[in-house]
Amino acid sequence: MTYPRGIDISAYQASSLSFMQTKKKQGAKFAIVKLTEGTDYLNRKASAQITNGLKTFKAVGVYHFFHGYGTAEAQYFLAWVKEFGLDKSTVLAIDVEASDLPTYTTAQVNVFLKYLINHGYRNVITYGSASWFNAGRINRSALVDKHIWVAAYNNYAPGVANANAWQYTDNFYGVDASLDFDGSLSGTTTVAKPSYYQTPGLYEVRIGQIHAYNDLAGKSKRYVRLRKGSRIYGTPVKYGKVTRLKTPIGYFTTNKAFIKFIKKAG
Template identity: 90%
Template sequence: MAYPRGIDISSYQASSLAFMQTKKQQGARFAIVKLTEGTRYLNPKASAQITNGLKVFNSVGVYHFFHGYGLAEAKHFLGGIKAFGLDTSTVLAIDVEASDLPTSTTSQVNVFLKYLIAHGYKHVITYGSASWFNTGRIKRSALVDKHIWVAAYNNYAPGVANANAWQYTDNFHGVDASLDFDGSLSGTTTVAKPSYYQTPGLYEVRIGQIHAYNDLAAKSKRYVRLRKGSRIYGTPVKYGKITRLKTPLGYFTTNKAFIKFIKKAG
């Protein structure tokens, strides 16, 4: 089985029950809703998105888009959380990516996280791009809570060791999508491990698109990608504990969340 997939949405997306039901049919199992931003903004669709999300998904969390004012923004976020009646089991994420943030933002992220934790909300997670974590703009080692949600749009890995969740695409049927590795993002206690194909044959792409790589380690990306529904013959080859799909176009993922087996070769 694959890791559970979730969507994160804001006022740019729909809020109807039908929208949530469609996303579940397409493969989403939980949702994260933008609640607040800065010290004043409140997502006008948040109430309907949370209400309808809870009718469809096992879990709905909320996130705050951060601009660097730790205490003031945490108070604004918590005000929204309580106004919507979200209890302390809710997953709360801080979205750290704004262009106006300083080079080092960890100290103010900690102020934000500490405030939430002090008010009983223990399920917190910090979102940022792989480059921000790897260059130290967000210093995971210094965070008061080490749970991280990493954005890296590729079909192999988040690129940050031991990430708890991975936003792997910004176009899962038109929305951002993430995989939850250990329950930190979905709020679940049991999470299935990914599985990989072993059989040579014909494969079909499940998601929006996947990239080809020149090497098994997926360090050298090719200008080749296969879109959802594309089919290709290949042979899975071992790479550590997983496999990669060797094809005439390069190496692709064999992760069952991203690609599906159609038939054996020959």
Template identity: 55%
Template sequence: MALDVEYQGLPKDTTNQVNAFLNYLKAQGYSHVITYGSGSWFKYGRINRSSLVDHRIWVAAYGVTEPGIANANAWQFTDNYRGLKVDASYDYDGSLSGSAATTKKAKPAYWSTNGLYEVIADHINVYGKIALDKAHQRRIHFTKGSTIYGKAVKYGKVYRIKTDVGYISANKDYVKLVRKSGDQ
């Protein structure tokens, strides 16, 4: 059972309200619960994960290459998967499917090759810094079908693509390699 917490009229610190509802769900026999909310609500303490009666969280964060919250159980990364106007999420540990004990953590795959890339997502944001955080998001983006030459740059355990106008994600769900550098 997922608790969807995103109503803007909730208090600035809504953890107590979330816990009250989680406790109610558990009292009704729902032992497998998860709290869904915007990455910013978890990041800035509107929902304090460490104080939740159940620490499983499902983070919504679009236009980025990772949920931005350490050890999130699930990540909703788009509301327009492959242009179909449907939500899509990674269920890292089975918290959404209910198979947490048997499901291995699914991780996005990244390109690590220099070359020509084509955007396969609806759009992809461009960032001024390699971290791809909201504070450095540029006013430009590439739309589906755009082609961009870029250099793959390692950033921690993942890759980014450095273009002439900034950095983009190297996530294989967002871009595909059309041609490696040096290929004719």
């Protein structure tokens, strides 16, 4: 079993029902829509994106792009959440990545989260890059809600221990895509843990593309990638609790969400 894949979209993406249905056919199970930013921006496509998203997917969440003013931004965001008729089961995400944020921003993130929680919206999650979490710019241990959505564009792992969701690419058929490990991002109770292949043989890429790496740790990316439908022979080799697919052109993921086993070697 693989974990659910979702898309996150903003005014840069389409809002039509056909757009949502196409993304579903391509493998998306849920959507997260940008709703607001700061204290004066509203995504002009949000209404149509949410409406058509709900017609297509079982779950649609919304997010706010944060600029560091906890109470004011939470009030603005929640006012529009209510205006759109989104109930208290909706996943509400805070996007913490703006260049104007202070080096350490956890205190104001907590102000934002507390406001939502105190008003009964408890399905909250904090989005940020792996580098911001690992550097302590967002201090997970100090967050009032520990659910995190980590951005790390690779085909191995989010790079932050026990992340609840992982934005693994900015190009899933042209949009950002994430994997929901435990239902925290999609708002479902489905729990699907990652699993990895162990058998040498022929593999086929499931998703838009995967990258090759020079090393098992996945720290040195090569200028080599395989697109969806590409096939390659390889041997899974152990790396900690997972495996990597060793091939003549580099190491690839063996994560079953990204590739599928076709047949044994020989």
